[in-house]
Amino acid sequence: MSASSITEDDFIRSVADALQYIAVYHPPDFIAHLAEAYQREESASAKNAMAQILVNSRMAALGGRPMCQDTGTVNVFVKFGMEARLATTRPLAELVDEAVAIAYTDPANPLRPSILDDPIFERKNTGTNAPAVTHVELVTGSRIAVTVAAKGGGSENKARFAALNPGDSVVDWVLKTVEGLGAGWCPPGILGIGVGGTAEKAMLLAKQSLMAPIDMTALIARGPASKLEELRIELYEKVNALGIGAQGLGGLTTVLDVKIATYPVHAASKPVGLVPQCAADRHLSFTLDGTGPAEFTPPAIDRWPDIALGGGDAAVRRVDRDTLTREEVAGWQAGETLLLSGRLLTGRDAAHKRMIAMLDRGEELPVDLNGRAIYYVGPVDAVRDEAVGPAGPTTSTRMDPYTDQLLEATGLLVMIGKAERGAAATDSIRRHGAAYLIAVGGAAYLVSKAIRSSRILAFDDLGMEAIREFVVEDMPVTVAVDAGGTSIHTTGPARWKRPEIRVSGQAL
Numbered sequence: 156m157s158a159s160s161i162t163e164d165d166f167i168r169s170v171a172d173a174l175q176y177i178a179v180y181h182p183p184d185f186i187a188h189l190a191e192a193y194q195r196e197e198s199a200s201a202k203n204a205m206a207q208i209l210v211n212s213r214m215a216a217l218g219g220r221p222m223c224q225d226t227g228t229v230n231v232f233v234k235f236g237m238e239a240r241l242a243t244t245r246p247l248a249e250l251v252d253e254a255v256a257i258a259y260t261d262p263a264n265p266l267r268p269s270i271l272d273d274p275i276f277e278r279k280n281t282g283t284n285a286p287a288v289t290h291v292e293l294v295t296g297s298r299i300a301v302t303v304a305a306k307g308g309g310s311e312n313k314a315r316f317a318a319l320n321p322g323d324s325v326v327d328w329v330l331k332t333v334e335g336l337g338a339g340w341c342p343p344g345i346l347g348i349g350v351g352g353t354a355e356k357a358m359l360l361a362k363q364s365l366m367a368p369i370d371m372t373a374l375i376a377r378g379p380a381s382k383l384e385e386l387r388i389e390l391y392e393k394v395n396a397l398g399i400g401a402q403g404l405g406g407l408t409t410v411l412d413v414k415i416a417t418y419p420v421h422a423a424s425k426p427v428g429l430v431p432q433c434a435a436d437r438h439l440s441f442t443l444d445g446t447g448p449a450e451f452t453p454p455a456i457d458r459w460p461d462i463a464l465g466g467g468d469a470a471v472r473r474v475d476r477d478t479l480t481r482e483e484v485a486g487w488q489a490g491e492t493l494l495l496s497g498r499l500l501t502g503r504d505a506a507h508k509r510m511i512a513m514l515d516r517g518e519e520l521p522v523d524l525n526g527r528a529i530y531y532v533g534p535v536d537a538v539r540d541e542a543v544g545p546a547g548p549t550t551s552t553r554m555d556p557y558t559d560q561l562l563e564a565t566g567l568l569v570m571i572g573k574a575e576r577g578a579a580a581t582d583s584i585r586r587h588g589a590a591y592l593i594a595v596g597g598a599a600y601l602v603s604k605a606i607r608s609s610r611i612l613a614f615d616d617l618g619m620e621a622i623r624e625f626v627v628e629d630m631p632v633t634v635a636v637d638a639g640g641t642s643i644h645t646t647g648p649a650r651w652k653r654p655e656i657r658v659s660g661q662a663l
């Protein structure tokens with residue numbers, strides 16, 4: 156075996172260990188930038204959301220559990236040195252997928268399998284989170300450089316592409332696009348922007364740009380050294396001036412950094428890709444040179460700020476879900492913080508689709524939703540003494556198409572998820588005297604600590620998407636749409652938008 160021969164086992168073990176590592180530990184640059192943004196934040200709701208994300212991150216690191224229930228689609232970027240030798244007879248993607256399966260089914264820290272093997276028809280969970288999306292580039296040298304990332308579905312869903320005209324402004328397009336994304340991508344995060352090449356190249360550049368360390372604080376401090384760096388700072392300031400804020404609640408910080416990667420382009424074209432990275436920023440790079448597997452050392456816990464929750468000036472209302480009435484719900488105001496106790500049902504995309512199909516066929520649902528609360532969540536499986544694994548909210552707009560029919564047909568009273576609701580769903584909530592609450596996306600391990608028990612009630616075959624009953628105690632939530640139809644995702648950003656920051660000579 157030559158010095159640069161890399162064993163199959165070392166490759167698989169390194170990728171699997173890296174995936175376990177990134178599920179648990181935020182990169183130090185993310186923590187440092189989020190902690191700075193937390194210190195600067197003036198919006199009480201956004202500051203509270205950031206505090207929950209930071210506390211959750213520290214808890215995940217201490218507990219060795221995933222920071223977010225959505226442990227993502229595995230993206231792997233391999234730079235394969237043309238003089239390197241990988242001692243295998245199997246395709247590289249197969250080795251990656253074996254590593255994914257090992258990492259995601261690790262009994263000590265199982266990660267949530269989210270990948271469905273038939274995207275159009277059956278949509279059946281593969282159970283291992285494989286396959287990954289693997290990109291291979293042949294480069295010079297005798298080593299294999301690997302970057303692994305685990306990209307959450309909510310932020311991936313907000314990826315956008317445009318074939319701009321050559322004279323169009325990238326800044327204008329990014330601002331218009333980000334303003335239309337809503338908060339389902341779980342800000343505060345990072346924007347990856349790719350400009351040039353072809354349609355698929357621009358998207359790949361945008362995704363790859365997110366693998367670089369977050370360095371906006373240092374960049375601003377030293378000043379831009381190129382036009383691209385000037386553009387990064389301009390976008391960072393203007394996106395933050397939109398006022399979207401953490402979780403879309405309105406605030407000073409929506410992005411911690413903006414990354415831009417470019418490639419030469421046809422004279423007729425200006426393709427632009429935008430890929431947002433959520434607060435569950437998970438990626439890691441390592442190099443294999445034949446001397447053994449990569450090793451990863453957990454970051455020192457003092458890298459996390461020691462933040463206490465429960466501050467802020469918002470009054471907290473304790474709610475017993477089990478005795479909750481429509482009259483009580485009518486008294487809640489958008490923006491109010493609640494501590495929720497009692498029984499919640501869970502259900503997300505697949506369960507909603509199935510329930511609506513049953514209602515359409517005139518069948519009785521397997522659970523009675525009348526007067527009850529449903530939490531849009533797909534939790535991680537429990538280990539040791541946990542009632543349930545990390546269990547943060549999923550993006551609620553995906554449930555919007557089902558909302559009016561469910562409220563009308565079942566008497567459902569409360570929905571809990573993350574980010575805004577669309578206009579029709581908001582209006583339906585108002586007409587039915589219901590309410591929509593949010594938990595902090597990306598604070599999944601923290602949320603799970605409020606869950607005392609969990610049992611599956613229906614649709615067992617849907618795995619993490621099954622309908623469960625959680626018993627919760629003091630689960631922190633915010634009223635996002637009240638029974639009067641007021642939405643905090645409209646009022647919050649409107650209050651924090653800073654029109655004095657101008658785009659192409661026009662106020663925002």
Ligand SMILES: O=C(O)C[C@H](O)C(=O)O
Pocket residue numbers: 224225307308309310339532533547548549550596
């Ligand atoms: O799948 C999930 O649990 C959440 C998803 O990443 C989302 O943000 O909507």
